[in-house]
Amino acid sequence: NSDIPRTLPMEAIALIFSILLTIVSLLLVVICGASGGIGQPLSLLLKQTDLISHLALFDVVNAPGVAADLSHIDTRSTVSGHGKEDMDEAMRDAHTVVIPAGVPRKPGMTRDDLFNINAGIIRDLAEGVAKNCPDAFVLVISNPVNSTVPIVCEVLKQRGVFNPKKIFGISTLDSVRSSRFVYELDNSIDPQTTRVTVIGGHSGVTIVPVISHIPGQRFTKDQLDVLTHRIQYGGDEVVKAKDGAGSATLSMAYAGAHFTKTILEATVAGKTGLVESTFVNLTADADSTAAFRATTLLDYFAQDVEFGREGVSKILPLPALTAYEQVLLDAAISELRVDVTKGATFAIDNP
Ligand code: NAD
Ligand code: LMR
Numbered sequence: 001n002s003d004i005p006r007t008l009p010m011e012a013i014a015l016i017f018s019i020l021l022t023i024v025s026l027l028l029v030v031i032c033g034a035s036g037g038i039g040q041p042l043s044l045l046l047k048q049t050d051l052i053s054h055l056a057l058f059d060v061v062n063a064p065g066v067a068a069d070l071s072h073i074d075t076r077s078t079v080s081g082h083g084k085e086d087m088d089e090a091m092r093d094a095h096t097v098v099i100p101a102g103v104p105r106k107p108g109m110t111r112d113d114l115f116n117i118n119a120g121i122i123r124d125l126a127e128g129v130a131k132n133c134p135d136a137f138v139l140v141i142s143n144p145v146n147s148t149v150p151i152v153c154e155v156l157k158q159r160g161v162f163n164p165k166k167i168f169g170i171s172t173l174d175s176v177r178s179s180r181f182v183y184e185l186d187n188s189i190d191p192q193t194t195r196v197t198v199i200g201g202h203s204g205v206t207i208v209p210v211i212s213h214i215p216g217q218r219f220t221k222d223q224l225d226v227l228t229h230r231i232q233y234g235g236d237e238v239v240k241a242k243d244g245a246g247s248a249t250l251s252m253a254y255a256g257a258h259f260t261k262t263i264l265e266a267t268v269a270g271k272t273g274l275v276e277s278t279f280v281n282l283t284a285d286a287d288s289t290a291a292f293r294a295t296t297l298l299d300y301f302a303q304d305v306e307f308g309r310e311g312v313s314k315i316l317p318l319p320a321l322t323a324y325e326q327v328l329l330d331a332a333i334s335e336l337r338v339d340v341t342k343g344a345t346f347a348i349d350n351p
Helices: 010-025 039-046 063-070 084-091 111-132 145-158 172-185 221-232 234-242 250-267 282-296 323-349
Strands: 028-032 054-058 078-082 096-099 137-140 167-169 198-200 207-209 275-281 300-308 311-315
Touching: 028 039, 028 084, 039 054, 039 063, 039 250, 054 063, 054 084, 063 078, 078 084, 084 111, 096 111, 096 250, 111 137, 111 145, 111 323, 137 145, 137 250, 145 167, 145 275, 145 300, 145 323, 172 198, 172 207, 172 221, 172 234, 172 250, 172 275, 198 323, 207 221, 207 323, 221 234, 221 323, 250 275, 250 300, 250 311, 275 282, 282 300, 282 311, 300 323
Parallel strands: 028 054, 028 096, 054 078, 096 137, 137 167
Antiparallel strands: 167 275, 198 207, 198 300, 275 300, 300 311
8 A cells, every 4th residue: 555654754664753752661750859940840741751751759848749749740750759768768779860969159149159958958868879870870960069079979888889970969960050041142053052161160150151162253342251151150140039938940950951851862762962061070081081080189060071882971171261251261270169169188198
């Protein structure tokens, strides 16, 4: 019968592939802090991807309720809720653990002011990873990211399960903001497809947007000053507007879901060539970062990373910087050293 198509359309092939993936892989993603301002919309966005077959929501409050609500959404994945005493059950054999657990800022606070509370929370969650899913990809949202990522790494080192290719600080919101704020000055770019590399870290002056690499950009020094300040202090803009009710949650959930899906596409679906700026331990690609580590004395840095099945496939070379960007980078490096050392020291002193 000539009416029967001889080949399957691409959409059908993609659908079959995603169904097979869901059935075969039983891919578990855990959200720690799932009932929170970020956790809930992040879980909602991740409920919509067929790359995940089981979404486990862990929180010290309200997780079963949030899970029951999400579980009525008509996508294939299963959702389970796990309360305070059930961290082990939530994390067991997880493929990926996403961590937006902890307290957010109020007006007048720096991210570092969150350290005293969030450091202990992150250490305990990292212990949970080491015990229940030592091979998992760990994606850290909780602030201060410049210090919480070193805490996770040090805990995993202590437990003998550290793989730097699998631990990420999510700094995607800095790139998302950069694209949006650049677009507000120059709407000839498409903000969704113009990814801005942001190097350094995730707080204040450690956030260094590499605006010079956006094709066709010709900003004046005054425009660059405004743009750079807005990107570095975009978080404060939201904290101030929310006036005591927390920090960025919706834009962060958007950025966090984007980053999580990128990790799953690379590690599960085997998609190649995916690149994002993310805060990593530089030994994930020791050879290509050796010279940078020797000159800066930094073992952690946000930079463009190419992903592969094992997580970090390549930490890309630093982009060529303008003199303006080099000044920003120099300021970032000295502050980053302090933040990283604070996190690593906490984990070493509080095993
Ligand atoms: P929130 O207070 O609304 O939610 C945090 C959730 O974590 C709460 O539901 C709380 O019960 C839970 N929690 C606390 N301790 C826990 C533990 N031990 N185990 C599991 N869950 C626990 O806060 P939020 O607005 O969602 O922000 C969360 C964190 O994300 C903050 O530290 C904030 O600074 C950070 N953040 C980071 C970025 C980024 O770009 N990386 C952006 C925005 C916010
Ligand atoms: C952000 O950049 O919005 C987050 O890091 C939250 C904050 O405290 O600013």
